[in-house]
Amino acid sequence: MVCSLGIEGSANKIGVGIIRDGEVLANVRRTYITPPGEGFLPNTTAKHHREVILTLVEESLKEANIKPADLDVVCYTKGPGMAPPLLVGAIVARTLALLWKKPLMGVNHCIGHIEMGRHITGAQNPIILYVSGGNTQVIAYSNKKYRIFGETIDIAVGNCLDRFARILKLPNDPSPGYNIEQMAKNGSKYIKLPYVVKGMDVSFSGILSHIEELADPTKNPNKRKRTQEAESSETKPADLCFSLQETIFAMLVEITERAMAHCGSNEVLIVGGVGCNERLQKMMEIMCEERGGKLFATDERYCIDNGLMIAHAGAEMFKSGTRMPFEESFVTQRYRTDEVLVTWRDD
Known part of the structure; x- marks a missing residue:
């Protein structure tokens, strides 16, 4: 004991x-x-x-x-x-x-x-998506170590969400990412953003720069004329939040599925603060079900x-x-x- x-x-x-x-x-x-x-x-x-x-x-x-x-x-x-x-x-x-x-x-x-995620959910040997304000990694256990299959090459996914929340002046209580998630639920129009997957790695800094300019055109007044779609979205932060989540979460689902295929795994465990996001959990759950697999996730107490x-x-x-x-x-x-x-x- x-x-x-x-x-x-x-x-x-x-x-x-x-x-x-x-x-x-x-x-x-x-x-x-x-x-x-x-x-x-x-x-x-x-x-x-x-x-x-x-x-x-x-x-x-x-x-x-x-x-x-x-x-x-x-x-x-x-x-x-x-x-x-x-x-x-x-x-x-x-x-x-x-x-x-x-x-x-x-x-x-x-x-x-x-280990907390494995203990709470009962997942045995899952592919792990670790997403937080400081880290973004796809991980699998092998031979006494947790091996990193893919990761961010610049900023973490949580940092991307937090920094965009600051641009929109969203509250930090309880967290910027949570408030992005709630605002995204009121969005319905998808605005095309850069989709940056490089092998098993992902990049978020360019996406962040792009969406910051859509939210605040004064960030780059000399940029070439924006598309009509972008102009119409400037006053709709909910659509920007919706589009940001859909894009970056799709990137994470893609590299996680690739790791599942490589390892022959039918389990995915999401850990880290961003793992509380219900939309990320839903998108990952759909992918897992299509592969005959299962998603494991925890709530805010342990995430x-x-x-x-x-x-x-x-x-x-x-x-x-x-x-x-x-x-x-x-x-x-x-x-x-x-x-x-x-x-x-x-x-």
């Missing part, structure tokens, strides 16, 4: 979770919300995390109805992510581990998403960054015999999914 506490704080969310032998005991979280049209900066995000993290630790222990002595390991997000917020989680985890005399475990953020996923992945690592010396309890902004040796899987 392993009881694990996990701290996640790689971006604008700070969360603490506790899990014991697969049983969810606590999952508390706070989000740093900025004014409409603004993103979140590393230092101010870290300040927010510092102000609330100890309260979250106390809340998690109370919700789980356990004491620090009941824990077997303290886990934290080692990376990838923004350095100042990551450091808040790492320093607090290190301090708690020393105070409570518990082992410490650094966890890869993406691995946390994957959005949370401490529970770090606790669960850390517990799996700990049970498999993985140990981390305190002198290695640093953070790294660039920590790739395929760098992690998956010691807890034998399939």
Whole structure:
């Protein structure tokens, strides 16, 4: 029996979770919300995390109805992510581990998403689409590692959605991507946008630049005359949101289906914050059903960054015999999914 506490704080969310032998005991979280049209900066995000993290630790222990002595390991997000917020989680985890005399475990953020998704949905060996504000990858497990089959070559899909939300001055509460999704439900006219799939990789920066100019022509006043369709769409943000989602999600479905064909898999698991998007889930579900496969997805409790996923992945690592010396309890902004040796899987 392993009881694990996990701290996640790689971006604008700070969360603490506790899990014991697969049983969810606590999952508390706070989000740093900025004014409409603004993103979140590393230092101010870290300040927010510092102000609330100890309260979250106390809340998690109370919700789980356990004491620090009941824990077997303290886990934290080692990376990838923004350095100042990551450091808040790492320093607090290190301090708690020393105070409570518990082992410490650094966890890869993406691995946390994957293992939490597998645990909650029951997916066995799926093709994984990992989509968030900072990451976009198509992943499959093979020979003790999660292999990356395709990824973004510039910005992540969540970052594309967030930045377009800023152009439209949509609120950041609860998240820019969520508000794009809601506005897209009121759109019906599809406006053709660039579709950029390069083999198994995707690119979103050009699409973002193009749609920004449609939404705000002053971005490039010297651009050649826009098409009549574009001109008529300038006052219809809902159609732009609808078109953006349809285009970029179709790109993701394409590369995911290609990975399924290559691996002979009939399962797809969507993880990461963008994985909460109902339209993405629906498009992926249609593709899976056409192939005789099945889609696995989670809700916002487990899709959005949370401490529970770090606790669960850390517990799996700990049970498999993985140990981390305190002198290695640093953070790294660039920590790739395929760098992690998956010691807890034998399939």
